[in-house]
Amino acid sequence: MIENDLIAELKEAVIQGIPEKAVAAAERVVELQMDPVEAFESGLKPGISEVGEGFASGKLYLPDLVLSAETMKAAAKVLEAEISRTGTKRSEVGKVVLGTVQGDLHDIGKTIVATLLSSHGFDVIDLGVNISPDQYIEAVRREKPDVIGMSSLLTVTAKELGIVISKLKEQDLREDVKVIVGGGAVTSSYAEEIEADGYGQNAELGVRMTKFLLSVEG
Numbered sequence: 001m002i003e004n005d006l007i008a009e010l011k012e013a014v015i016q017g018i019p020e021k022a023v024a025a026a027e028r029v030v031e032l033q034m035d036p037v038e039a040f041e042s043g044l045k046p047g048i049s050e051v052g053e054g055f056a057s058g059k060l061y062l063p064d065l066v067l068s069a070e071t072m073k074a075a076a077k078v079l080e081a082e083i084s085r086t087g088t089k090r091s092e093v094g095k096v097v098l099g100t101v102q103g104d105l106h107d108i109g110k111t112i113v114a115t116l117l118s119s120h121g122f123d124v125i126d127l128g129v130n131i132s133p134d135q136y137i138e139a140v141r142r143e144k145p146d147v148i149g150m151s152s153l154l155t156v157t158a159k160e161l162g163i164v165i166s167k168l169k170e171q172d173l174r175e176d177v178k179v180i181v182g183g184g185a186v187t188s189s190y191a192e193e194i195e196a197d198g199y200g201q202n203a204e205l206g207v208r209m210t211k212f213l214l215s216v217e218g
């Protein structure tokens, strides 16, 4: 079946680190009107996970990781454009400030969460990567979001999530905003431990959790 072949091709392209191949497959996904979120989660994501495992076991090196990440980002851009195009029109269901925590430069997961939230009608302010607790606090004061979403991929940066929550409490802002966390370094039990309001294992579940926290239907 063409659809399964394309998913496999996306995965292979990321593993091999060939952006042109990944972009061409992503464009076919769009042409065939396949689900872009599914293509991201079942094609690109397992590809980059495999590369991550190769890196962890010493079979692959940092340049391999960089090339695969660039390949993933190039294809993700095509899929993200499609997710935005087919999404719900802005209906102001809520405002979300998103960012990757201080010390952490991983942005692929956070960006897909941002895109999917926007496509579900949320107003999303993406702060970017390496966001310090003070920058989150400033953003909460400035943007008055309903939710802040934080991403952490490194074990050493996971503690930043708890630091931001403590700072929100210190500044009397904790009651004003819901906190949702995610990323490879985070588990639902860790989210509970630091008293986040929600956790999202992937972008889809992150959107569902955000809707649940804000009592948004659908």
Ligand code: B12
Residues within 6 Å of the ligand: 041, 045, 048, 049, 050, 051, 052, 053, 055, 056, 062, 065, 066, 069, 103, 104, 105, 106, 107, 108, 109, 110, 112, 113, 149, 150, 151, 152, 153, 154, 155, 156, 180, 181, 182, 183, 184, 185, 199, 200, 201, 202, 203, 204, 205, 206, 207
């Ligand atoms: C790509 C990648 C990189 C790229 C990042 C490029 C970029 N622009 O993002 C580069 C090459 C730059 C990189 C660098 C490093 N990396 Co790196 N990297 C990865 C890799 C292979 C994939 C990450 C990724 O993008 N996954 C795909 C996305 C879609 O998945 P995701 O991020 O998990 O996001 C999903 C969910 O988690 C969730 N989600 C994510 N965020 C949020 C937020 C919210 C609010 C919600 C609700 C949900 C949510 O939704 C997303 C969609 O499903 C992982 C391995 C892995 N399997 O994760 C290693 C990994 C994270 N990296 C690792 C390491 C060690 C590093 C470096 C320290 C390497 C080095 N020696 O320099 C540096 C650190 C740089 C820094 N300071 O951040 C380790 C971390 C180990 C650990 N436990 O701490 C990993 C696990 C690899 C490994 N197995 O060793 N890396």
